[in-house]
Every structure is written in C-alpha cells, then in structure tokens.
Amino acid sequence: MKNLSLYFSAALLAICFIFSGCQNSQTPQSVEQNGEQQELNLEDTKMIKQLFDEALTSRETYSLLDHLCNNIGHRLSGSAGAAKAVEWTEQVMNEYGFDKVYKQDVMVPNWKRGEKEVARIVGSSSGELTVLALGMSVATPAEGLTAEVVEVQSLEDVESLGEENIKGKIVFYNRATDQRHIRTGAAYGGAVDQRSAGPSTAAKYGAVGVVIRSVGTAFDDVPHTGVTSYQDSIPKIPAAALGYQSADRLTEALKQNPNTRLFLKMTCQTLEDAPSHNVIGELTGSEFPDEIITIGGHLDSWDVGHGAHDDGAGCMQSIQVLRLFKKLDIKPKRTIRAVMFMNEENGTRGGLKYAELAEKNNENHLIALESDAGAFSPRGFGVTAEDATIEKFRSWLPHFDRNTITFIKKGGGGVDINPLRNTLGTPTIGFNPDSQRMFDLHHSPNDVFSTVHPREIELGTASIAGLIYMIDKYGL
Ligand SMILES: [Zn+2]
Incomplete structure (x- = not known):
C-alpha cells in the first residue's frame, strides 16, 4: 500500500x-x-x-x-x-x-572452439545430441572419446560415488535449473557449479570426460556454453554442455541401458x-x-x-x-x-x-x-x-x-x-x-x-x- x-x-x-x-x-x-x-x-x-x-x-x-x-x-x-x-x-x-x-x-x-563438436549415444539411431564445448575445455583425443556414462545430480554425488564408480567414465551432470525462482539469475546460480567445478571434481576420481545439462531456462535443444575452471593440480578432461532435450534423451537411454556409452569429439585449443x-x-x-x-x-x-x-x-x-x-x-x-x-x-x-x-x-x-x-x-x-x-x-x-x-x-x-x-x-x-x-x-x-x-x-x-x-x- x-x-x-x-x-x-x-x-x-x-x-x-x-x-x-x-x-x-x-x-x-x-x-x-x-x-x-x-x-x-x-x-x-x-x-x-x-x-x-x-x-x-x-x-x-x-x-x-x-x-x-x-x-x-x-x-x-x-x-x-x-x-x-x-x-x-x-x-x-x-x-x-x-x-x-x-x-x-x-x-x-x-581459447578456440575448433570444429563443430560431436556427441552421440553409441548404438542408437536417434543418438545424435546437440552439444557445445565448455569454454576453456581441452579437446578429446583426435579420434574422439567413447566411454560409459554415469549420471549425477551434483558435485556431492560424484564425491560419494568415488573412484570405483567414476573412473574411466564420462560424468553426466544433469541437475536442471530450479524453475521456482522468480529471478532467473538465482536459478542459474543454483545450477552453474556443475559447469564451473564439475569437470575437475569428476577428474579427481578418474573420469575421462564431462557432459552437463545446459545451464539455461529454455526447454529447447539449443546448448549453452560458458566457462569451466580447471584446478591446476587435477588432470584436465574434455567438458561439454548438452541441449536440454538432448540431456533428456541421454537420461532416457541410461534408464533403458545403464551401460550406455557416449561418443564425444571436440577439437578445442588454448593458444598463447x-x-x-x-x-x-x-x-x-x-x-x-x-x-x-x-x-x-x-x-x-x-x-x-x-x-x-x-x-x-x-x-x-x-x-x-x-x-x-x-x-x-x-x-x-x-x-x-x-x-x-x-x-x-x-x-x-x-x-x-x-x-x-x-x-x-x-x-x-x-x-x-x-x-x-x-x-x-x-x-x-x-x-x-x-x-x-x-x-x-x-x-x-x-x-x-x-x-x-x-x-x-x-x-x-x-x-x-x-x-x-x-x-x-x-x-x-x-x-x-x-x-x-x-x-x-x-x-x-x-x-x-x-x-x-x-x-x-x-x-x-x-x-x-x-x-x-x-x-x-x-x-x-
Ligand atoms: Zn555477461
């Protein structure tokens, strides 16, 4: 009043x-x-x-x-x-x-993105996913990288799964932005740790790559990039963001088959x-x-x-x-x-x-x-x-x-x-x-x-x- x-x-x-x-x-x-x-x-x-x-x-x-x-x-x-x-x-x-x-x-x-990135669910006819490398990410090996996927909702999940469940795998951070926030900056802020700290957290336990659900609020299939921060003492692993619908498709594939493998290819480079x-x-x-x-x-x-x-x-x-x-x-x-x-x-x-x-x-x-x-x-x-x-x-x-x-x-x-x-x-x-x-x-x-x-x-x-x-x- x-x-x-x-x-x-x-x-x-x-x-x-x-x-x-x-x-x-x-x-x-x-x-x-x-x-x-x-x-x-x-x-x-x-x-x-x-x-x-x-x-x-x-x-x-x-x-x-x-x-x-x-x-x-x-x-x-x-x-x-x-x-x-x-x-x-x-x-x-x-x-x-x-x-x-x-x-x-x-x-x-x-940092240069390089060629258009590829992410594909191995052995699935509809397995092509929309993807963008995270800014400052390292490349995959030149021929690409194929590994089983472990889906998590948070950095804490990775810590509790530990090396025995993470080593050799691609970690898929899948926590969406919380739609209940009126100011969407808070929704973004609540999910962005997966992008910034996710790769080094996963690498600490031997992961070979990271994909995340894009940190965005649209329900489309357009991926959102953004910077990731590697910790110097931990190996740098390739990291990318999937479109929202692509993340849903990967979740679905993992439900059907927990041993689902993902192919990832990125050619990014960090120059002087x-x-x-x-x-x-x-x-x-x-x-x-x-x-x-x-x-x-x-x-x-x-x-x-x-x-x-x-x-x-x-x-x-x-x-x-x-x-x-x-x-x-x-x-x-x-x-x-x-x-x-x-x-x-x-x-x-x-x-x-x-x-x-x-x-x-x-x-x-x-x-x-x-x-x-x-x-x-x-x-x-x-x-x-x-x-x-x-x-x-x-x-x-x-x-x-x-x-x-x-x-x-x-x-x-x-x-x-x-x-x-x-x-x-x-x-x-x-x-x-x-x-x-x-x-x-x-x-x-x-x-x-x-x-x-x-x-x-x-x-x-x-x-x-x-x-x-x-x-x-x-x-x-
Ligand atoms: Zn800005």
Whole structure:
C-alpha cells in the first residue's frame, strides 16, 4: 500500500507537468515514501523524463547494437571479432565527441572452439545430441572419446560415488535449473557449479570426460556454453554442455541401458595469451573531475550467436548514457566513464586490469555500475554501498515512471566492476532488467540481435542515465 501511495504521488507530479506547469519546476515537491515525507526536486523529474524521451525517440542504443551484432558478430577474447569491436567502439565514442577516448592494454586468454563438436549415444539411431564445448575445455583425443556414462545430480554425488564408480567414465551432470525462482539469475546460480567445478571434481576420481545439462531456462535443444575452471593440480578432461532435450534423451537411454556409452569429439585449443584492450570514453567533470563514476558492460562474448544481450547491450547502453548527457547538455560535475571491459566471460582480465590501474594511478572512484543482465525492460538496481546511500537512492524512485525502475535493493555489482570494489572499496551497482528470458538465450546461439526489443533496451539506457544523473548531481 505504501508503494501505491508513492506511485500515486509520482503520477500526480507527472500530471502537474503535463497539464499546467502548476508548480514552478524549481520548487521541491513533497511526496510520501516509507511513511515519511520526502522532498522531490521537480527539475530532476523533468530531466529524467527528457532522458527517457531522447532514448526512446533516437533509438541509438538499438542502432549501435544492430551494427555490433550484424556487422561485427560474436567477440570471444582473442578473436578477430573482439579486435574489430575494440576498434569500432573507440571510433563511435570519438565520433560522439566525448572528452577523452582511450584504451587500456590487457593480455587475454585465447581459447578456440575448433570444429563443430560431436556427441552421440553409441548404438542408437536417434543418438545424435546437440552439444557445445565448455569454454576453456581441452579437446578429446583426435579420434574422439567413447566411454560409459554415469549420471549425477551434483558435485556431492560424484564425491560419494568415488573412484570405483567414476573412473574411466564420462560424468553426466544433469541437475536442471530450479524453475521456482522468480529471478532467473538465482536459478542459474543454483545450477552453474556443475559447469564451473564439475569437470575437475569428476577428474579427481578418474573420469575421462564431462557432459552437463545446459545451464539455461529454455526447454529447447539449443546448448549453452560458458566457462569451466580447471584446478591446476587435477588432470584436465574434455567438458561439454548438452541441449536440454538432448540431456533428456541421454537420461532416457541410461534408464533403458545403464551401460550406455557416449561418443564425444571436440577439437578445442588454448593458444598463447593475446593482446587486447578495455575501451574507455569519458565526459570530464566540471566541478570534481577527479571523482570518477564508471558505467560499464563487457565487450567480449561467447563465440556463438551475437552476444546481443550478453553483453553487447550493456556496452551500447554505457556509451549511450554519455551521449544522452551530451545531447541534453547535461554537464556532469564528476567524470563519467563508459567502459567496455574485455574478457568477462573467460578470465575477467579487463576488469582486473581496470582495478589495478585505478589503484596504481591513485584514482578516486565514487561508484561503478554494470549492465550485464540483458537488454530487457528495466526493473531496478542492486546496490552494494552504505545503507544511507541505498536509502538516498530509494528516495529518488518517484522520479521514475512506475513501469521502469521500481526498486533499489541491497547488494549488487558486476563481474567486471567487483575488482574495483575489492581493490579500492568502491561501491557498486548492478542494473536489474526483467530476467525471465535472459537464461533462455544466455551463452547460446540464440543470443542474437533479433531477440532484442528496441523500446526495452532504450528504457534500460534511460534508467541507467537517470540514476547516474542523480548520483552525479547529489553524490552518495
Ligand atoms: Zn555477461
């Protein structure tokens, strides 16, 4: 009910603007939030509305993402696509006339998928399974690998089965994402240990390979890749993800015949680390140029699909926040950076380098925001900061239309900006769009431009711009 009255007050404010200019826009307006009266500066509501208007009518986030996806394509670290994306985003930010545009050198892992992978249930006419090698996986022997399969639901299952049941076999991690989570990030988080730690856990007991049920939320047969982390002290075994329906077929085959064997062939390779870059555009602060606000996404993606939601969208939104400020002649008090981080997917080298240089150069980072949850309709922000800061941000909610930003929750950041928090103690913000479709597409060949809705991505851009506008103006 409190929320209702809050929205009602905000709606009244908006009506005021539209119909009469009945308030002098400089006059603070009092609204009720959490049972307390809060003063809202109508000038801010008006500016945030203008940010939305400009984003929705220009559609420039969407146009940039179109180019990134359809002219450059996917961008795995060390690939030609990643190098082109670095060059192009630098050019775009220069053309927009940002105050500074530059790159940071960073060496990145250089993993190549190789030929199309094969996974087949041996001796079954319908045994061909859809499959993608996990990122950083080693190859199978050149002729492929055939072994019996042992199906498990968890890392703990492998520990309790032990060497006598695991040795010489392919371990099949089959725990699906839990559909009961409303925010699908939690469903993903609850299943992803099979992908990240599954291969080394199985190898510890002598497994020769690993397949997992893709960590996704769609019930289709499109496999989802993603990084796996080998432990150095344990032999590295080939690891791959099966499409959801393929995982069902393998389970069925094992029910019919517990001695079912799987053929797996993958030709992946990890080459020497390759040179790459973070790309940075800046608007220099007019009053506190040494106080930095970072807005970022990651420019690298997996090597399937376009990396449209993950995370072309976040990069294009970061660039557009700066463009919106310029277009509306907002002169930020503090320095605002759009950062295209490199190598979030399989190493976080860009995020680590950014934090390392921030520390080395004695930079003063006020706060950092990352958009890496897709180009979907905005819902809210997660914030890791002092409670008073979170409360302050909450007091700004009435500036936003109720169909955009509805919450500021405690706890949030991003893989690329968390190193800044760990190194300098910088507060962090994660942008939280609607999550229902993200893990249907994430890390899969379906993460393509055609799945992005132009209004949804622009609403996200404007929401981020609105919050950054307020932070720049009022501080934490
Ligand atoms: Zn991402």
